[in-house]
Amino acid sequence: MELRHLRYFVAVAEELHFTRAARRLHIGQPPLSQQIQALEAELGVALFRRHQRKVELTAAGQQLLPRARQILADSASAVNAVRRAAEGEIGELRIGFTSSLPLTPILHHSLQQYRQSFPDVKLTLRELFTAAQFDALENRQLDLGFVRFNGPAPGTLIRVAELHRDRLLAVVPHRHPLAAAAGIYLNRLAGENLIGYPRDSGAGLRDVIRQLARQNGLELNVVQEAGEAITQIGLAAAGVGIAILPSPLECVQLPAVRYVPLLDDDAYLAIGLATRHDEDSPLVANFLASVRD
Structure with a gap:
């Protein structure tokens, strides 16, 4: 599971709209859909229910969302700590x-x-x-x-x-x-x-x-x-x-x-x-x- 997959998932989960999420991520909507499908295939579960005019999180998606946010936050914190250590700030x-x-x-x-x-x-x-x-x-x-x-x-x-x-x-x-x-x-x-x-x-x-x-x-x-x-x-x-x-x-x-x-x-x-x-x-x-x- 890659960090970019989690970033894509969080964007879609927060927007509940693939087109808006793609715009937020500055990528095309088809590639975004493909990456979400790849994440679902890796996990072996559906993360979203896709309707004609609406996207909803499944129970599995609801469980993943707070954990994905925490993983991304921890990743950003680690990068910041490493950079600050290299600059002698911590x-x-x-x-x-x-x-x-x-x-x-x-x-x-x-x-x-x-x-x-x-x-x-x-x-x-x-x-x-x-x-x-x-x-x-x-x-x-x-x-x-x-x-x-x-x-x-x-x-x-x-x-x-x-x-x-x-x-x-x-x-x-x-x-x-x-x-x-x-x-x-x-x-x-x-x-x-x-x-x-x-x-x-x-x-x-x-x-x-x-x-x-x-x-x-x-x-x-x-x-x-x-x-x-x-x-x-x-x-x-x-x-x-x-x-x-x-x-x-x-x-x-x-x-x-x-x-x-x-x-x-x-x-x-x-x-x-x-x-x-x-x-x-x-x-x-x-x-x-x-x-x-």
């Missing part, structure tokens, strides 16, 4: 982000812009450290990720487009001698007790700080590790040591800490948008275009 987009990204305008502006343009796309958001986002992208568990990463993309499967750079700040206990400084260079932190991310955290900031220290010939003294930036700020407030965090964290205002910018040229943490090199999803393409806009 589907699911899986996005990763690091913990400090919600404190920046980049993430919420990007999401708001995209939601306005593509309201029917489901956004699945996951908070992950940068290294975990790279792994998830390679394993196709994420479609794109807002990462904290300075330098070239890791390996050949991932590419990172830099969006913004945030200055690094020393989070200093308010009674510390450095708390009153307008800015300092990293070498001023030599010998200070520092708070940092654990080795296995996957935080891109840890690698940036280590690289900065190597460039300056410094051996930093990390006395306390914490996997969350908020925890590091709280520990700095308690006098445990000095943390180094990107500038968006300055919005966390505690009376017992001061935020002092690092003045070194490379003392920044970039925000990048990571995708796979072989990515061909229209969902991703639309999101990237939205971010560029």
Whole structure:
């Protein structure tokens, strides 16, 4: 049973007149009659009672009509869904982000812009450290990720487009001698007790700080590790040591800490948008275009 046969049947059933139905379908009346006869032969039942001046649905035709309408509607809906998916207007987009990204305008502006343009796309958001986002992208568990990463993309499967750079700040206990400084260079932190991310955290900031220290010939003294930036700020407030965090964290205002910018040229943490090199999803393409806009 072909869709065109059902379209012809519905037209005749609604018009109850072969000539009017043929005119509506933009075909001749004889070919329409032949197609209806072919459908009846395939089903093995009469769908219409044909009188000299009148056409009526049989009981079988009455049963077929609502089902034919539903099949045609489902077919049109499927075609529409397929086309919208091909244009990236529906589907699911899986996005990763690091913990400090919600404190920046980049993430919420990007999401708001995209939601306005593509309201029917489901956004699945996951908070992950940068290294975990790279792994998830390679394993196709994420479609794109807002990462904290300075330098070239890791390996050949991932590419990172830099969006913004945030200055690094020393989070200093308010009674510390450095708390009153307008800015300092990293070498001023030599010998200070520092708070940092654990080795296995996957935080891109840890690698940036280590690289900065190597460039300056410094051996930093990390006395306390914490996997969350908020925890590091709280520990700095308690006098445990000095943390180094990107500038968006300055919005966390505690009376017992001061935020002092690092003045070194490379003392920044970039925000990048990571995708796979072989990515061909229209969902991703639309999101990237939205971010560029």
